[in-house]
Structure formats: structure tokens, C-alpha cells
Amino acid sequence: MPLTKEQIAQRIARELKDGYYVNLGIGIPTLVANYIPAGINVVLQSENGLLGMGPFPYEGEEDPDLINAGKQTITTVPGSAFFDSAMSFGMIRAGKVDLTVLGAMEVSEKGDIANWKIPGKMVKGMGGAMDLVASAKNIIVAMMHTNPKGESKLLPECLLPLTGVGCVKKIVSDLAVLDVTPGGFKLLERAPGVSTEEIRSKTAGKLVIEGDIPEMQF
Amino acid sequence: MNKVIANAEEAIKDISDGAVIMIGGFGLCGIPENCIAALVKKKVKGLTCISNNAGVDDFGIGLMLQNKQVKKMISSYVGENAEFERQLLSGELEVELIPQGTLATRCLAAGYGMPAIYTPAGVGTEVAQGKETRNFNGKDYLLEFAFEAGFAIVKAWKGDRDGNLIYHETARNFNPLMAMAGRITIAEVEELVPAGGLNPDSIHTPGIYVHHIFQGKGYQKRIEQRTVRKKV
Numbered sequence A: 001m002p003l004t005k006e007q008i009a010q011r012i013a014r015e016l017k018d019g020y021y022v023n024l025g026i027g028i029p030t031l032v033a034n035y036i037p038a039g040i041n042v043v044l045q046s047e048n049g050l051l052g053m054g055p056f057p058y059e060g061e062e063d064p065d066l067i068n069a070g071k072q073t074i075t076t077v078p079g080s081a082f083f084d085s086a087m088s089f090g091m092i093r094a095g096k097v098d099l100t101v102l103g104a105m106e107v108s109e110k111g112d113i114a115n116w117k118i119p120g121k122m123v124k125g126m127g128g129a130m131d132l133v134a135s136a137k138n139i140i141v142a143m144m145h146t147n148p149k150g151e152s153k154l155l156p157e158c159l160l161p162l163t164g165v166g167c168v169k170k171i172v173s174d175l176a177v178l179d180v181t182p183g184g185f186k187l188l189e190r191a192p193g194v195s196t197e198e199i200r201s202k203t204a205g206k207l208v209i210e211g212d213i214p215e216m217q218f
Numbered sequence B: 001m002n003k004v005i006a007n008a009e010e011a012i013k014d015i016s017d018g019a020v021i022m023i024g025g026f027g028l029c030g031i032p033e034n035c036i037a038a039l040v041k042k043k044v045k046g047l048t049c050i051s052n053n054a055g056v057d058d059f060g061i062g063l064m065l066q067n068k069q070v071k072k073m074i075s076s077y078v079g080e081n082a083e084f085e086r087q088l089l090s091g092e093l094e095v096e097l098i099p100q101g102t103l104a105t106r107c108l109a110a111g112y113g114m115p116a117i118y119t120p121a122g123v124g125t126e127v128a129q130g131k132e133t134r135n136f137n138g139k140d141y142l143l144e145f146a147f148e149a150g151f152a153i154v155k156a157w158k159g160d161r162d163g164n165l166i167y168h169e170t171a172r173n174f175n176p177l178m179a180m181a182g183r184i185t186i187a188e189v190e191e192l193v194p195a196g197g198l199n200p201d202s203i204h205t206p207g208i209y210v211h212h213i214f215q216g217k218g219y220q221k222r223i224e225q226r227t228v229r230k231k232v
Helices: A005-013 A028-035 A085-093 A129-135 A196-201 B033-042 B061-066 B082-090 B100-111 B175-181
Strands: A021-024 A043-046 A050-054 A075-082 A099-103 A106-108 A139-143 A170-173 A176-181 A184-190 B020-023 B047-050 B070-075 B094-097 B116-119 B133-136 B139-145 B149-159 B182-192 B212-215
Touching: A005 A028, A005 A139, A005 A170, A021 A028, A028 A099, A028 A139, A043 A085, A085 A129, A085 B100, A099 A129, A129 B100, A184 A196, B020 B033, B020 B175, B033 B061, B033 B149, B033 B182, B047 B061, B061 B070, B061 B082, B100 B116, B100 B139, B100 B175, B149 B175, B175 B182
Parallel strands: A021 A043, A021 A099, A099 A139, A139 A170, B020 B047, B020 B149, B047 B070, B070 B094, B149 B182, B182 B212
Antiparallel strands: A043 A050, A050 A075, A170 A176, A176 A184, B116 B139, B133 B139
16 A cells, blocks of 8 residues: 555654754645654754744644744744744755755656746745755655656656755655665665555656565554 | 834835835735735835735735736745736736745845855756856855845834834744845834833844834734644
């Protein structure tokens, strides 16, 4: 069975390490916050100007001055700090944020990412995505392995306009966990019940398979 | 130095057709509601607005779009606005999309008196087209220029007659950066305190950057995405 969105988030959460500063993008990446492993201390950065993002507020306690980069109402945690947008991207650019998790429409075998623009459709903008991918030390992409037509989104070259070049390090899709390596997409784990052959058939870019590939456990 | 003026109408009286205006805020958080309402009432046209977002259909910069006052938007993200989309597709509105960190840093550069900055955001993408690229220590960076804007309009939580400003929570966002970057900076505040009422150690924007300040009123502070959890 392919992973659900929650399971993709759950699997990505296992990459978190104690002491990490993490920026989570909109969509599946946001769900990662729900699966931070017990005993691990992670500080969430929201690029609109907050370190130490807490959960959604209780009903009736929403604060219009306290939102995340997805414009959702949120809370702070003990130790939170506010700052302006230049400092926010300053800390991102300076490599202070340990991990960025974001979604993608396409990723190439060289680690290029496209996630902001589809020609012919209304373009809403890149927001902070280009800044994040250009500077993050480690980028994990959460995505579906194929588009609704069944076509691979893991490609030799991105077809859509790029967000960043050679920046993606790891992909957690609904079918697999893969590292982006100089040799191409290296298969590390399979979704439960998903075969290596299925992953191979749905990966258009170069796929490296070495030895037995374990199944993810949930 | 007393920079206090009566209201939003007086604050924007020098803004005329074709002006370039920075408008603070992120989404609808920390936007100068009073000045936007005054600009809508004044019906100035042909404006270039530098702002991270373009509001929603019936609030924020969206109100100026409904009124067809905006010629060009310079933003990082412009979703959530049907009238914006209609004007863009019909060619009535020009849009320049800029990476959010670049937008912020181009404001910062203006306020710090620096003509340009180098940033890696957009290298290898269409954002890099026509821009000077320079390699530092093995990594490519784009040359991006400081903004030049006739006016900056910002919203702060507290301010004093000297124009010193303090922002609240994530309503800070682009406000202090734009406050530094405008040739004329207008600040509307939720609470105008008596002289000496702010702790000098806590000031986010020193008054030297601010030309006019006034006590705002009737803040709606709309929430774009109300997300909550249930008490268990």
C-alpha cells in the first residue's frame, strides 16, 4: 500500500535529530510537527518571523497577530522568539536552519526542484521557497511519486520552471524513501507492500538499487 | 521631535497618482488598515505597491485592487484573491514576483544605505534572467538592488510621538524593514503612548526612520486561516 499523507509525515519525522531547527513547508510538511519523536527537542522556524512554533490555539484563543507562513493561527512555546522577515531569511541563508521540509511538483535526479509555477496556470508566486532551497543545509521533499495521470514526478530533468538547482537531498514519497546521489535517485526504503519493480516503473529518472531494499515499518 | 498627525487621511495626503508605496504586513497580519482605507477613499491611481501579498478580495490591498488603483504589484505570493487574478489575466495589472527573502533584504538594503545585495535565492531559475551572477567561495549569487520607494506605510503595535515603534508577535514581519526603506515613512499604531512611554531598549524601529505617526482606530485584524485544536 502506498503511504498516506500522514505516514509520509511520520516517516520524515524520523529524520529529525535532537537540537534541530526545522522549517516545515505548507501541506504534508506541516503534518511532520505531529510526529516529532518523544525525547527529541526540535525548534520549528516559521519564515514570517518566529522560532518556536507551537500547535494550533484552542478554540476561542486565536490571535490574529500570531500566524505561521501558511497564514494559519498558531501558538508560541516556552523559549519562542519573534523577528522580522529579513532576519528570518538571514538565518536561513546563513545555514542556521538544520532541515527544510517542503513539497514538490517535480524533482530531478540531480536534485533540482520545481514547485512554484505551472505555465498556463495562474502563478501565485514562490513565497519563500526559492530562498529556502537555495540556502538550506538539508532539504527533504515530501511528495507523491506520480501525478494524478500516473506519470512520474521523479525525472531526469524537471520540465516545469525550477525553484532551485541541485538542492534536494532526500525524498519521501508515497512509495519510497530515496536519497539524491551523484548516481541518481538511490532507493533506500519501500512503502509496505510496494515492490521494487513498481518503484522502478514509476521513477523516470535514474534509479539506483543496491541489495535488498527494506520495507518501512509503521 | 513631534511627528504625530491626526489621522490616516492626513498621513497619506502627499501620496498622488503613480506613487511607489511599500505596504507592510504578511497576509492580513500587521497590515496598515487605516491607511489602506484612506487610500481607497482618496482614489489615487496608477500605484506601484511593494508588499509581500496582495490582500484578499474584500480586505487589505484587495480593496485597492477592487478600486483599480494598482498598476503594478511587487510581491512574493499573491494567491487568495480572485479580483487580482482577473486583472492579471486581462492585462490590467502588472506583477513582479520576487523570492520572499529577496523582497525583505531589498528593503533592508534600502534602510541600511546599501545599493544592492547578493543572494543565492533564484540562482538557476527564471528569477536569475538578466541579473548579474557572481561566485563567492564556490557558490553562485544574484545581484539584487535596494528598493526605491517614495512612501512606506507600516503598522506597529505601539509608538510614541518621536516615531519609535514596537511591533507585536508575527505582525512584525515586513513592517520594520519597510519602515526603514521609504523616503517618507508613515506609521499607524494601535497605541500611541506619551513621550517617554516606551523602553528605549525595546524599540524595534528607531524614530529617525519615521516621518508621520498616528493613533489608528477600528482595527479589524482579520484572520485568513483560522486553525484551532479541541480541548481534550
